[in-house]
Each structure stands twice: as structure tokens, then as C-alpha cells.
Amino acid sequence: MTPAAIVPLGAAGPIIPNYGAGSSSCAVRNHFFCTDWFGHNWGPVLWPALRGHIVLTVVAVAIGFVIAMALALAAHRYRVLEQPTILVTTFLYTIPSLALFELLVAPVGANVYSAEIALVSYTLLILFRNILAGMREVPTEVLDAADGMGMTRTQSLLRVELPLALPAIVAGLRIAVVTTIALATIVYTIYDAGLGVPIHTALGEGPFKTELIAAGGLTILLALVADGLLVLVQRLLTPWARVRGG
Amino acid sequence: MHEFVEAFRFIVHDGAVAGQPALPSLGYLTLQTLKVGVIGLAISLVVAIPVGAWLGHLHRGSFFAINTGNIGRALPSLVVLAIGDAFLGLGLTVVELALVILAVPPVITNAYLAIDSVDREIVDAARGMGMSAGQVLARVELPLAVPLIFAGIRTASVFVLSTTTIASLAGFSGSLGDIIANETSYHFSGVLGAAICVAGLTLAVDAALAFVQRALTPRGLRLLAQERRASTRLVRALASAGP
Amino acid sequence: MPGSNGRRRNHHRAGALSVLLVAALSIALAACGSSKSSSTSSTSTPAPAASGPGVGKPAVTIGDKNFSEENILGALYAEALRAKGYKVTLKDNVGSSEIIYKALTAGGLDMYPEYTGVLLSAVAGQTRNPASATAAYRQAKAFVEPHGLTLLKYTPFFDSNALATLPSYASSHGLKSIADLKGLGRSVKLGAPPEFATRFEGLPGIKQEYGVNPTFVPIAIELSYKALEGGQVNVQNVFTTDGQLLSGKFTLLADPKHVFGFQNVAPVVRRSALATEGPAFAETLDRVSSLLTIKAIQQMNAAVSIDKQTPASVAQQFLHANGLA
Numbered sequence: 001m002t003p004a005a006i007v008p009l010g011a012a013g014p015i016i017p018n019y020g021a022g023s024s025s026c027a028v029r030n031h032f033f034c035t036d037w038f039g040h041n042w043g044p045v046l047w048p049a050l051r052g053h054i055v056l057t058v059v060a061v062a063i064g065f066v067i068a069m070a071l072a073l074a075a076h077r078y079r080v081l082e083q084p085t086i087l088v089t090t091f092l093y094t095i096p097s098l099a100l101f102e103l104l105v106a107p108v109g110a111n112v113y114s115a116e117i118a119l120v121s122y123t124l125l126i127l128f129r130n131i132l133a134g135m136r137e138v139p140t141e142v143l144d145a146a147d148g149m150g151m152t153r154t155q156s157l158l159r160v161e162l163p164l165a166l167p168a169i170v171a172g173l174r175i176a177v178v179t180t181i182a183l184a185t186i187v188y189t190i191y192d193a194g195l196g197v198p199i200h201t202a203l204g205e206g207p208f209k210t211e212l213i214a215a216g217g218l219t220i221l222l223a224l225v226a227d228g229l230l231v232l233v234q235r236l237l238t239p240w241a242r243v244r245g246g
Numbered sequence: 247m248h249e250f251v252e253a254f255r256f257i258v259h260d261g262a263v264a265g266q267p268a269l270p271s272l273g274y275l276t277l278q279t280l281k282v283g284v285i286g287l288a289i290s291l292v293v294a295i296p297v298g299a300w301l302g303h304l305h306r307g308s309f310f311a312i313n314t315g316n317i318g319r320a321l322p323s324l325v326v327l328a329i330g331d332a333f334l335g336l337g338l339t340v341v342e343l344a345l346v347i348l349a350v351p352p353v354i355t356n357a358y359l360a361i362d363s364v365d366r367e368i369v370d371a372a373r374g375m376g377m378s379a380g381q382v383l384a385r386v387e388l389p390l391a392v393p394l395i396f397a398g399i400r401t402a403s404v405f406v407l408s409t410t411t412i413a414s415l416a417g418f419s420g421s422l423g424d425i426i427a428n429e430t431s432y433h434f435s436g437v438l439g440a441a442i443c444v445a446g447l448t449l450a451v452d453a454a455l456a457f458v459q460r461a462l463t464p465r466g467l468r469l470l471a472q473e474r475r476a477s478t479r480l481v482r483a484l485a486s487a488g489p
Numbered sequence: 490m491p492g493s494n495g496r497r498r499n500h501h502r503a504g505a506l507s508v509l510l511v512a513a514l515s516i517a518l519a520a521c522g523s524s525k526s527s528s529t530s531s532t533s534t535p536a537p538a539a540s541g542p543g544v545g546k547p548a549v550t551i552g553d554k555n556f557s558e559e560n561i562l563g564a565l566y567a568e569a570l571r572a573k574g575y576k577v578t579l580k581d582n583v584g585s586s587e588i589i590y591k592a593l594t595a596g597g598l599d600m601y602p603e604y605t606g607v608l609l610s611a612v613a614g615q616t617r618n619p620a621s622a623t624a625a626y627r628q629a630k631a632f633v634e635p636h637g638l639t640l641l642k643y644t645p646f647f648d649s650n651a652l653a654t655l656p657s658y659a660s661s662h663g664l665k666s667i668a669d670l671k672g673l674g675r676s677v678k679l680g681a682p683p684e685f686a687t688r689f690e691g692l693p694g695i696k697q698e699y700g701v702n703p704t705f706v707p708i709a710i711e712l713s714y715k716a717l718e719g720g721q722v723n724v725q726n727v728f729t730t731d732g733q734l735l736s737g738k739f740t741l742l743a744d745p746k747h748v749f750g751f752q753n754v755a756p757v758v759r760r761s762a763l764a765t766e767g768p769a770f771a772e773t774l775d776r777v778s779s780l781l782t783i784k785a786i787q788q789m790n791a792a793v794s795i796d797k798q799t800p801a802s803v804a805q806q807f808l809h810a811n812g813l814a
Binding site: 017024044045190201203204210 | 555580582583588784785789791792794795796798807
């Protein structure tokens with residue numbers, strides 16, 4: 001079979017180098033965890049994936065927070081908006097991630113926008129619920145006191161209600177962040193970013209244990225670290241609200 | 247948006263693809279997904295509800311119950327499935343194991359909080375009437391806890407169906423995810439059609455559970471107030487329970 | 490007054506809250522900005538060579554599909570062009586054939602490497618197999634040309650489905666081609682991923698063309714060679730460019746009726762890009778393609794999937810050894 005549409009080769013054909021120079025026998029034999037592979041591939045594979053994962057999460061939660069805050073403030077003012085908002089956000093939350101990503105690819109394309117729209121959708125329910133619940137927790141006596149001090153509605157909101165709602169808001173942020181980090185592992189099916197990329201590569205190679213454990217471990221670690229950071233943030237911002245037990 | 251038109255055509259033709267006579271039909275894969283999901287959910291509920299409810303009844307183990315939920319949330323479905331695949335191979339048993347691992351945490355947390363947050367006065371009144379601990383749990387606490395327990399079941403059902411489709415990415419064969427993972431054979435119209443079916447299936451299951459929830463909720467219980475009270479409890483509990 | 494301290498503290502807390510909100514928003518905006526450049530994905534844009542026919546030409550974007558052989562091809566073409574001074578952005582893992590083809594026609598990409606048979610079946614929607622490699626190439630080229638695209642020269646290697654077996658099994662049953670399996674009937678255990686059982690380029694096809702009727706055993710792709718060596722199957726569906734075939738431990742059965750089609754690779758490229766980038770662009774790509782024999786690709790696949798090296802580093806080593814980078 002000599003296809004006519006190729007440039008004729010030199011008699012010797014291509015020079016094939018010895019690729020063995022950079023390989024690791026531990027990886028070839030697919031041992032549990034190969035530290036040399038990990039060290040070698042942190043820079044080109046794992047760190048870019050981790051960095052991309054963090055960016056995906058932060059953007060999604062930030063945008064989700066802004067939208068949920070707006071919705072919660074509106075529902076706080078006009079009770080009638082609460083049920084429809086819960087309905088819509090629950091609807092979005094119920095669609096499995098793989099399906100939602102593919103559904104968005106049709107109108108939006110297989111790009112970062114589809115990924116972010118989906119990730120944002122999943123944060124809305126929990127953030128909306130928690131922000132609203134937090135604001136509702138504020139005792140009416142406090143609101144009356146603020147009113148009595150002559151605060152406008154906006155001032156009361158910014159100086160009294162939202163700060164007192166912080167524990168609930170941060171609790172919601174914690175859940176949203178952890179959920180988004182877990183969901184972002186699926187982003188690779190439509191857009192080349194996140195820790196799902198090395199997981200996908202590893203799955204296709206045996207599965208390749210070291211890469212799987214590295215990428216999977218990083219995802220879980222990221223979630224736990226982010227959760228811990230938010231708890232710290234909450235403690236810093238609301239030292240008066242330390243409620244023990246429960 | 248012609249892709250949606252083609253996707254609907256795919257659905258209407260039960261997943262037939264030109265030039266590929268022997269692909270499994272859409273209906274078959276939908277039923278398979280449902281089967282795998284129902285088994286996983288059932289096992290999870292059998293394990294998690296008794297544990298969570300009993301702990302809630304005793305008002306103990308809140309740290310465990312709430313942090314199980316936190317840790318469960320931090321486990322990506324794909325990672326659990328991939329680890330299962332790497333060390334145990336990906337058969338139905340391993341997929342069901344992954345489903346149980348992922349679905350149990352939210353159910354335990356919700357069952358615990360649901361029972362724990364039942365008005366103590368009501369429980370005391372029941373005790374005062376001479377009910378045993380088991381009777382209090384079964385006849386008083388559980389019925390009052392139905393809304394929040396069902397919230398947990400519905401969350402778990404979404405996890406379960408979602409993970410069943412993701413299992414196909416890890417190499418499992420026997421769910422609608424097979425289509426989504428196999429765009430080469432089914433083309434994008436098939437993938438989109440399968441995605442629509444997955445969404446539809448999950449929403450239908452959720453609606454069915456909502457119906458059951460309504461049927462099981464004792465009459466005279468003001469649902470919105472109950473849910474609001476329970477979700478406040480959940481929020482407060484999460485706010486106080488750090489890592 | 491007891492309230493004044495409280496008010497100041499509340500003010501402080503509210504201030505902290507608004508700082509948090511502003512910080513969140515600015516992180517979001519900064520991240521949006523940075524994700525438009527290349528920090529989220531493995532899109533890479535290393536600096537091109539300082540001299541060469543590509544210097545001064547407009548930047549070009551190459552994509553590849555989401556499996557390692559395509560990643561290797563993408564890296565090969567991108568690095569070879571960069572060595573000639575072209576500014577190249579490589580987008581890895583763009584998606585499946587349909588998605589990447591759509592990206593190409595929409596203008597998001599200028600080129601990507603495609604398999605002629607896959608172009609015909611997945612993109613053109615053809616259901617009949619072409620009769621030869623050149624026919625497949627010609628039909629694929631004819632399909633893309635009305636869309637402002639063209640195919641450059643195709644590679645010597647082809648990555649088609651194949652059936653492999655152990656040399657001991659082949660010699661004891663006198664197997665040279667798939668047709669020879671007919672006599673063994675159901676005693677032959679044939680392993681393959683589930684889609685093999687349903688695609689024409691799979692079980693139905695070989696049953697029809699060769700009259701074979703093996704027992705089908707579903708085996709996931711990554712477990713192919715393990716299953717074959719372990720005796721779980723007698724014959725296994727593999728790909729002609731798999732790195733494992735270099736070990737000499739496996740024999741491929743011939744497919745004289747070409748049930749598995751033709752899958753040589755050719756870069757699909759926008760004609761407008763060819764025009765603006767100059768003749769050296771296509772020449773460089775053709776030169777790379779000409780070097781890609783089956784052995785060369787098998788070695789690269791082995792380095793990536795068995796030795797777990799990255800496609801980029803493997804491509805770099807190959808080009809360097811052949812004086813192209």
C-alpha cells in the first residue's frame with residue numbers, strides 16, 4: 001500500500017529516538033504511587049490542571065454569589081418571589097452535571113462559557129437558600145432597634161442584617177465551593193481545563209494509578225482546604241457568632 | 247437550533263443511528279440507568295436513614311452526622327469511580343459501591359437533622375403519654391421529619407443518577423452515559439438526545455419522590471414553615487460545626 | 490452610650506463584608522481575564538523560533554482531539570511550525586470529531602489532524618466504506634473542499650481497528666487473516682469494547698464479510714493487551730498504532746476485505762490560513778506527515794501510554810532527532 005499522496009521518504013525512513021531516557025520503571029509497572037513520575041509531571045500536567053480547577057471554581061462561586069445575593073435580597077423584600085426562585089434553582093440543581101454540560105454545548109459551544117454557566121447554576125440553590133435563611137434569622141428586635149436609630153433600609157441591610165447573616169452565608173459558600181470543586185472534575189468533557197483532564201488521561205492508560213491518585217487526591221485536598229479557609233474567614237469576620245455544640 | 251431538532255429525532259427513533267444497526271436502544275439504556283440508580287439509592291437509604299434517624303433521636307453524634315455530609319460532598323463522583331476502576335475493576339458491584347458511598351452522606355446528615363430538630367415539647371409530650379423510645383421515633387419523630395428526610399433522599403437520588411451516567415466515562419457500560427461517552431458512534435445529536443433523557447429521567451424521579459413526600463407528610467403540618475424551620479436548623483448546624 | 494461602640498463594630502464588620510464582596514468580584518474579573526489567555530487549559534503558546542519563513546506571519550491555532558495519539562500529532566505539527574518561526578497556539582483536547590470540525594469551520598481553529606475514515610463516517614455521515622486508502626483520502630478531500638477547507642498530504646501510518654492474537658495461537662491454528670477464524674466457529678473468544686459489537690467496523694462487519702462467528706467478550710480498551718496475554722480472550726480488538734505491538738508479543742490478523750476501513754491522518758486546514766501563512770506552512774506540515782510511519786507512531790504511543798511521558802516531550806524528542814526542531 002504506497003499511497004501516492006505522500007512525499008517519498010529517504011531510504012532510511014525517520015530517525016526514531018530512544019524515548020526511554022525520561023521514563024520511570026515504577027510508572028511502567030503501574031505501582032500504587034510513583035513519586036518520581038509525580039515530581040516530573042507536577043509542572044507540565046498537575047499544576048496547570050490544579051490552577052485551572054481553582055480558577056473555574058472561584059469564578060463560578062463568585063458569579064453565583066452575586067446572582068444569589070441579588071435574588072435573596074429581592075425575595076427578602078418581596079416574599080412572593082421566594083417560591084418561584086426556589087423552583088427554578090432547584091430545577092437547575094436537579095439536572096445531572098454531565099447532561100447539563102452537553103445541553104449547554106448546543107447553544108453556547110464547547111467552551112469555558114458553557115462550563116461556567118453550568119457550574120454557576122449548581123451554586124444558586126444553596127447560596128440563595130442560605131443567604132435568605134441567614135437574613136431571616138436576624139431577630140426582629142434588632143431590626144427594630146436599627147430602625148429606631150434612624151437607619152435607612154439600605155443602611156440597616158449593610159450594617160446589621162448582612163453581617164448578622166454571615167454565618168449562614170459562609171455556610172452556604174462552604175457548601176457551594178466544595179460542590180463546585182467536585183463538579184468541576186467533569187468540565188473536561190466539554191472544555192480542556194481542571195483536574196478532570198489528568199483523571200481522564202489516567203483512566204485511558206490502565207488506569208494509571210499514580211496520575212489518578214495524584215489528580216483525585218488534589219481535588220479532594222483542594223475541597224478540604226477551601227472549606228477550612230472559609231471556616232477561618234467566618235471566624236475572623238464574626239467572632240461574636242461562635243456557637244458551640246449543635 | 248437545529249441540534250435540538252436532531253436530538254429530538256434521535257429520541258423519537260429510540261436512539262437509532264444510520265449505519266449502526268446494532269447499537270443499544272435509548273429505551274433500553276434509560277431502563278438500565280434507572281435500574282442501577284434505584285438499586286444504589288435503595289441500598290443507601292437502608293443504610294443511612296436508620297443510622298441518621300437513630301442518632302438524631304438520641305441527639306448525639308452531630309459532629310459525625312454533619313461532617314459525613316461535608317466529606318461526602320468533597321468526593322467527586324468521577325474520582326470515586328476511577329479509584330474503584332483502578333483497584334477493583336468497574337463492574338456493576340463496584341459502581342453500586344460508589345453510588346452508596348456518595349449517596350449515604352447527604353441522607354445521614356438530613357435524617358439526623360430532621361429527627362434532631364423535631365420540637366422537643368412534642369417529643370416530651372409523647373414520652374409523657376407513655377410511649378417507648380422506639381414508638382416515639384416511629385410514630386412521632388419520623389412523620390414530623392418527613393420533609394427534611396425527603397430533601398435528603400431527593401438530593402441523593404440526583405447524585406445517584408448523575409454518578410450512574412458519569413460511570414460510563416470511567417468505562418462502565420450500561421447507562422445513558424454510554425451514549426454521551428461514545429460520540430463517535432452516536433454523533434452529537436445522540437449525545438444531546440441522551441442528555442435530554444438523563445435530565446428528563448432525573449426530573450421525573452424527583453417529581454415522583456416529591457409526590458411520595460406529599461403523600462407521607464402528616465396532614466395539618468404546615469410544610470413551608472416546617473421546611474424553613476428545618477433548613478434554619480441545618481444552616482445553624484453547618485455554621486457551628488467547623489472541620 | 491452603649492450603642493456607639495456597637496455601631497462602630499457593625500460598621501467594621503459591614504466594611505469587611507463589602508471588602509469580601511469586592512474581592513470576590515475582582516477575583517472573578519481577573520480570572521475571566523486570565524482564562525481568556527491560557528492559564529486554565531493546557532492551551533500552550535511557547536515562543537517561536539527567532540528566524541524562519543514563519544516569522545512575521547499571523548498567528549495560527551491548531552487543535553487536537555481528546556486522546557493521546559491526537560495530542561502527539563498536535564504537538565508534532567505545532568512544534569515543527571514553531572521551529573520555523575510560526576506563532577502557534579495549540580489547543581489540546583478540543584473534543585470529538587464533530588466538535589473539533591465545527592470549531593474549524595467556525596473559525597476557532599485553523600487546522601487539526603484528522604483520520605480520513607473518521608472524517609467520512611463521523612463528519613460526512615457516510616455509511617459505506619471506501620475501497621482504498623487513496624479513495625478514502627480523495628472522498629474526504631472532496632467533502633471538505635466546499636467548506637473552505639482542504640486536506641494536506643496524508644501520513645504513511647494508519648490507525649485502524651485490527652484484530653491481534655498471540656503468535657502461539659496463530660501458528661497452532663494456521664491463522665494469517667481474519668477469514669481464517671471462520672473454521673474455528675464459536676470456540677474463538679473475541680474481546681473488544683462494547684461498541685465493537687454494534688458498529689459495522691466491528692463484529693457485524695467481520696461476520697458479514699468473513700463469515701466468522703466468534704464468542705464476543707466485552708473488554709475495556711485499556712485492558713486489551715492484558716486480556717490477550719492472560720488468555721481471557723483468543724483474539725482482541727486493538728489499533729494498528731498501539732505501542733504494545735512493538736513488543737513482538739502479538740500478531741495482527743490481516744483484513745484483506747478492509748472491513749476496518751482506512752484511517753491515514755491528514756491535516757484539515759482552512760484555505761484562508763494556507764494563503765496567509767505562505768507555502769512554507771504546508772511544506773513543513775507535509776514534511777512532518779511524511780516521517781510518520783507506523784513504527785514511528787507506535788514508538789511515540791508506547792512512550793506516552795506505557796512509559797507515561799507527556800505527548801509534548803515525546804513530540805519534541807522525535808522532531809529533534811529528525812532535525813525539525
